[in-house]
Amino acid sequence: MKHLLSTADLTRDEALHILDTAQEMAKTQEREVRKLPTLRGKTVVNLFFEDSTRTRISFEVAAKRLSADVINFSAKGSSVSKGESLKDTALTLEAMGSDGIVIRHSASGAAERLATSGWIQGSVVNAGDGTHQHPTQALLDAFTIRRHLGERSDSTGLDGLTVTLVGDILHSRVARSNIHLLTTLGASVVLVAPPTLLPIGVETWPVRVAHTLDEALDAFDIDALMMLRIQLERMSGGGAAFFPSPAEYSRLLGLDAARLARLPSHAIIMHPGPMNRGLEISAEAADSPRSVIVEQVSNGVAVRMAVLYLLLAGEAEL
Amino acid sequence: MTKPIVITGVSLYGEEAADIVIAKGEIASLSAADAPSGAVIVDGSGLVALPGLVDPHTHLREPGREDAETIETGSRSAAAGGYVAVHAMANTTPVADTAGVVEQVWRRGREVGLVDVFPLGAVTVGLKGERLAELGAMAQSDAHVRMFSDDGMCVSDPVLMRRALEYVKTFDGIIAQHAQDPRLTEGSQMHEGAVSASLGLAGWPAVAEESIIARDILLAEHVGSRIHVLHLSTARSVDIVRWGKSRGVKVTAEATPHHILLTDESARGYDARFKVNPPLRPESDVEAVRAGLVDGTIDVIGTDHAPHPDEDKDGEWAASAFGMIGLETSLGVVQKTLVDTGRLTWRDVARLMSEAPARLCQFEGHGRPLAVGEPANITLVDPKRAWVVDPRGTASRSHNSPFGGIEMPGTVVGTILRGAVTHAHPAFGGLGK
Incomplete structure (x- = not known):
């Protein structure tokens, strides 16, 4: 290499x-x-x-x-x-x-x-x-997932695990890197985003898609939940904004205490940082024992x- | 005084063989028996003679970007590609939006004398899309402008477009639209689809082109004007033009060689030689554009020859300029994709690359039949002399060809403008240049 x-x-x-x-x-x-x-x-x-x-x-x-x-x-x-x-x-x-x-x-x-x-x-x-x-972000994410959930996988990779990415997929290099690497390592990937924040062509990706976090929590057994940073400028720009308001983003996609409670007990919470607390992730979630966000850094x-x-x-x- | 030329045994339009006797700038006879004394005799066996090619869409960059191309280098490149006339787009610096600038381009073209250079005029002042340029003054100038376009920019304001369509009827003019909804393409880098999604490049959706074409066809129908669609690139654009024609709307359309050979897959690797506007599309669109040329929905082939110096093409994709050169590769691409595949005849090529563009652009003396008494504007092709494109081996001042390394099946071996040889391939020195 x-x-x-x-x-x-x-x-x-x-x-x-x-x-x-x-x-x-x-x-x-x-x-x-x-x-x-x-x-x-x-x-x-x-x-x-x-x-x-x-x-x-x-x-x-x-x-x-x-x-x-x-x-x-x-x-x-x-x-x-x-x-x-x-x-x-x-x-x-x-x-x-x-x-x-x-x-x-x-x-x-x-x-x-x-x-x-x-x-x-x-x-x-x-x-x-x-x-x-x-790519190094995706590698450190995979490394972190393997550390915490490796024994749940039936291989040395991530086979059998479901990793869910939430947020601005369209503009996210973290998401693109993760989708490839997670798939290569055998994990199954779920993307959660409003249609405005998914690229045209996402149907060709090896992923499953949900549009709200609740929908994803209902439909999938999530092992790792990766909250992506939402850029505040995506909400401005008048008619070109990708979603109506920060409040609506939090309502549909934010990880709050209630949604945190719905996750399986072994599931981990990830974020590439820097976080917008109160927007894509609540303080309860970010600081909860299942959060591995600080460990991602090391x-x-x-x-x-x-x-x-x-x-x-x-x-x-x- | 140019010597008389006799080309013997050449296949006219790829059909029957004849001799072409050229004297005093005209086709004097189609029999070598009539050759005047002192004529240069050339063996044309195996060659195809076409009426001299006409490019309805060229960027010569002069005035303003002489580092990319000049009227002289662009003319030489055009002649090497088999062209005898080119339509020079208005997005120069200053913009060709006044009689003064179009006359300057027209005069400089005449001084160089390798091809007839006819300037288009801008539709709006400075290509800004805000108010009409003085179209009448350009029409009445020595450059005799008949086609107007803000090419590079779209006349997106529907009211302004309507006024332009109506106004040019005064002098039988025509508006040529660069169909690109500006709001749908802010920051766009390449075709929006699976490849852009994977490369993380901002998408240029097909609908940004199609919606403008649909609107303009409806506007043209409403006001009873002609509308010409530049470089259409998508399957639905072809459908919409076909629909407009079926309604009797006076709509014509152009396709470029690069949009019938290359796809958006070329963007992988981020080599900005493949960055062009409108962008390269997926294979399904490419095939639909080819089909539109075959069934007559698309009227003309234009190169959209767009020279850029290396420094505007060798950086990051997003920082690089849109556009690719194409004057010297257009006939090869058309032969490769449409003639050698049996979908078009050489007579069709003559229509798409000479007759129809000359008629559309109102270039007198061009696109005429290969017949006695007609101007001797002739392109000679050796359809069996294959060559591999070397982007550095061009007469253009710029080297941004997307076809580098691709084999072209045939070669333009000679170009004749009103009886004068403007290009003779080294392997065909017999033209006596």
Whole structure:
């Protein structure tokens, strides 16, 4: 594996290998000295065209725990807004010498263009491209699900589990990444969203669809419930808004105490963050014992360590 | 003075073989026995002669974006593609919305002299869709504009569209619509469907095109005007035009070569050479557009040749420009998709790519029969000389061809404009250029 651009590119074996490696990484993080020498001498560039402090810090911590040199390149304003072009930025980083580039960009496909246009030699990790993919998020979600529910699965993957994603599927790279990976790992995926927030073409996806959270709770045995962040701007724009109001969103799709109580007792609650408390998720749900939201963050570091290790360390021993 | 030319044994319209004797800019005879002394004799056996191709839809970019194309480079590319006349779209900088700009384009085309360059005029000032440009002044100018379009932008305001449709009747003009509802396509990047859903690119729904075409056909019927639909791209657009024609509405339609060969699957990989407006559609739409050409619902093939410099095409998809070049590949695509598949004859190609566009655009002296006494505007095709498209191997200043690496079955080996050779393929030096 040279790059990590999309979960659609991962075979089941590759995905499991990343999760297994992440498990090893997580173990090392329980040691007194958490730093590993694995990527000493390697340079990882965090190339962020879009603000995301959480994801950038997670990658930064992961790279530093592997002893890589980390450069944070925050390119505010992409060529979309007449800044330096993606190509020139890539050529600059290449000239300075980088072994891996972690890229976050507002344009779908930016990571793939960076990896395949011949501008750079090193590996590319997609840390979120537009409304397309965010593969390390899906991997950390799968890792978290496996940790909590793995014994309910009849395999080393997620076979037999039902994972339900709620919210803005249309604009969500987290959803797209998860749908591919969860399906590859054998889970069954349910999407819950109003028709305005589902893409045309969703009928070609390997998913089942419900339009309200109650409908989904009635129809499916949910093992993991993933609440997606709703962007407030989706409600504005007058006639172009995707739903009428925040209150109506909460009424139809929000995870409140009553819906929380209807979940099977083993079910876990997830959220990629940052949360809009009181909108897509209530405080009761977010802070309940079945919420694994904070753990998702720490698992994110382990998964990103695994990805950087597998891409950059070659066949070196852990 | 151009030397007389005799092309022997060439198949007219892919049918019977004849000799074409060209002298004084006209077809002087169809028998080599009448060849004047000193004529260049060329062996035309195996070649197909068509009336010189006419492109109803070209972006030459001059004035304003000479880094992408000039009237000179665009003319050379057109001649290389077999064209003898092109219709230059109005979305230049400044916009061709005044008599001054259209005359500038027209004059520059004449100076270059490789193809006849006829400018369209903009429908609205600055293509802004707010108020009518001075259509009468452009019609009365030396450029003699008869077709008006805001191509690139849709005349979306129904009242403004109605006024434009009515007003151009003064001088037998016609409005050509770029059918795209702007509200339904805000931020749109590619065809809305399964592929856009998977790529996470904002969708350009087919209905944004179809609803405008339906509205314009109804408006044209209401006011008794002609309406021309540019680059239609969907199955339902073809159905709607067919329905309009069946009602007797004076509607004509255009299809592009890229919309009859490529599909929205090309967007996978985010290579912006495949980004175009209207977008590449799924196979079912592509097939419906081909069928519309075959059954006569679609009247003309236009290239929508849209040059862009590399820097506007090699970044992120969303940041890249819409459009692809196509003057030198159009005949090859049409042969590949429709002639070699047995769905169209070369005589049909002559109609779709020369006769009908010349009539639609009112280009005098173009789209005429290959007959004695007619202007010698001729395209010579070797239907068996296959070639593989190299985007860098074009006469255009830009290289944004979506057909790179695709094999074209036939080659334009010669283009003749009023008796003068404007393009001669290296393998066919006999044209004496």
